[in-house]
Amino acid sequence: MQVLDFLKLKYLSEPRKALRFYLVLAFIDLLVFGFFGMHLAMAAYTEKKSEISLLESEVNELEKKKFSLIDMDAELSRLSPILDRINIAIPQTPLVQEYLRETSSIFSSYNILLYDFIVDYPDKESVTVRIRLLGDVEKLPEVVFALENTSRLSDILEVKAEDNKDISYLMDISVKIYYLDDLIRDPLDFEGSTNAKIDTEFLLKELKPAHE
Amino acid sequence: MLEKLLPIQKNLNEQPQNPDSSPEESNTSPNLLESFKDxxxxxxxxxxxxxxxxxxxxxxxxxxxxxxxxxxxxxxxxxxxxxxxxxxxxxxxxxxxxxxxxxxxxxxxxxxxxxxxxxEHYAPAMLDSIIKSLPEGVSIKNEMVQGKTASLILLSPGPLNVASFITNVLKDDFAQEVSILSANLVMTQNIYEIELVVRYR
Incomplete structure (x- = not known):
């Protein structure tokens, strides 16, 4: 009966006993919900907040990358007719043999004899080629013009011509050709030129498609 | 009935006589507020x-x-x-x-x-300008084109031909100045060897 009375909480009708009861209950409440509950919930909340901010920054970064890739893809689509020409103009390796083949055909078309072809590698981006020719000096401007307009990006450094009494003129042309050893990095490695834009107008103007 | 209160009355009368007694004990006031505990x-x-x-x-x-x-x-x-x-x-x-x-x-x-x-890629234009400006009888012995400058050694039968060459070169607005560095008569060949520098714009 006493237990039943206790469970009926009859003693709560007595204010001082009720106060004691609620004090104990409040303490248990504080212990259970306050310390074990809210304390852990707060810790989890703080952790989750920082995780969210980290995830949000990652998602933002990925979105930026995505938009950047879409822009890049659009730029490359515009350049698709001349992409091959860009890679021929500045290949990944010096490809001197290809340059020799191309220039030889130019010289033979002008009936000029290739006398010397000396290659020097001054840095990792260019090759200096000293071409010595024997032939008619009057054809020199056209030959130099043709050398400037090969499929390779060329820079004429120096042109010399000397009267060779025995046969004809000995012409000495120094040309700098370029290459770029850009090994493919991680495709999604965005360090470097993420924000770099391609001047498509410039490239399309400089490297017109072959059929135009 | 009231007589029962007399001893208390008596005590009340006696209390002031005891100076060592505590204040609580001496609180005999009939005012009940004084005895209120907070x-x-x-x-x-x-x-x-x-x-x-x-x-x-x-x-x-x-x-x-x-x-x-x-x-x-x-x-x-x-x-x-x-x-x-x-x-x-x-x-x-x-x-x-x-x-x-x-x-x-x-x-x-x-x-x-x-x-x-x-x-600026001047080399073909400069070479073209030089070769087209060569008058009859004048030939190039030596030629060097670098940047905007062309250094020449011409072989000419007479000074007038060289003057004609210089005039022809300067007709082209592209050429800025022509400087004669030296002029020598090669006695064995009876020919003039003239060293020139042409500067282009």
Whole structure:
């Protein structure tokens, strides 16, 4: 009966006993919900907040990358007719043999004899080629013009011509050709030129498609 | 009946005579307020207020706890949504596997192209101008073109032919100045050897 009375909480009708009861209950409440509950919930909340901010920054970064890739893809689509020409103009390796083949055909078309072809590698981006020719000096401007307009990006450094009494003129042309050893990095490695834009107008103007 | 109170009355009369007695014992005033003790737990209004506050505390604390649980649950959902977004975006990025590499390579090549294009390419025009300006009888012994300057050694039968060459070169607005460095008569061949420098704009 006493237990039943206790469970009926009859003693709560007595204010001082009720106060004691609620004090104990409040303490248990504080212990259970306050310390074990809210304390852990707060810790989890703080952790989750920082995780969210980290995830949000990652998602933002990925979105930026995505938009950047879409822009890049659009730029490359515009350049698709001349992409091959860009890679021929500045290949990944010096490809001197290809340059020799191309220039030889130019010289033979002008009936000029290739006398010397000396290659020097001054840095990792260019090759200096000293071409010595024997032939008619009057054809020199056209030959130099043709050398400037090969499929390779060329820079004429120096042109010399000397009267060779025995046969004809000995012409000495120094040309700098370029290459770029850009090994493919991680495709999604965005360090470097993420924000770099391609001047498509410039490239399309400089490297017109072959059929135009 | 009232006689029963007499001993007390007697005591009341006697008390002032005892100076060592404590103040509490000496409190014989008929004023009941003086004997009031300031005990909060005896005050019903305080007990009621305290009980009410405790009840509120007991109710609010779990409320806050459940609110925090709901908040954590919402954050969990947000984290899951963000992770889904991240996975979707990562998958989308792999749709463009080589775009970044190709773009970077094109950008670098464009920079080189621009650098080379910034340089002025005069060599063919200069050579053309020199060869077209050569009058009858004058030939080139030696020629060197570098930048905007052409150095020449001409072989001429007479000084007038060289003067004609200089006039022809200067007719072209492209040429800025012609300087004669030396002129020698080669006696064995009866020919003039003239060293010139032509500067172009």
């Amino acid at each position: 005990d909060f737990f005896e005050s019903y209004s305080f007990v009621n207020k305290a009980t009410l506050i405790l009840k509120l505390f007991i109710l609010i604390l779990p409320g806050v706890f459940f609110f925090m649980l709901a908040l954590n649950d919402a954050l969990d959902r947000k984290i899951m949504a963000l992770e889904d977004d991240k996975n979707v975006l990562t998958d989308e990025l792999f749709v463009y596997p080589d775009v970044q590499a190709i773009h970077t390579s094109v950008v670098l090549r464009e920079q080189i192209l621009k650098q080379v294009n910034e340089k």
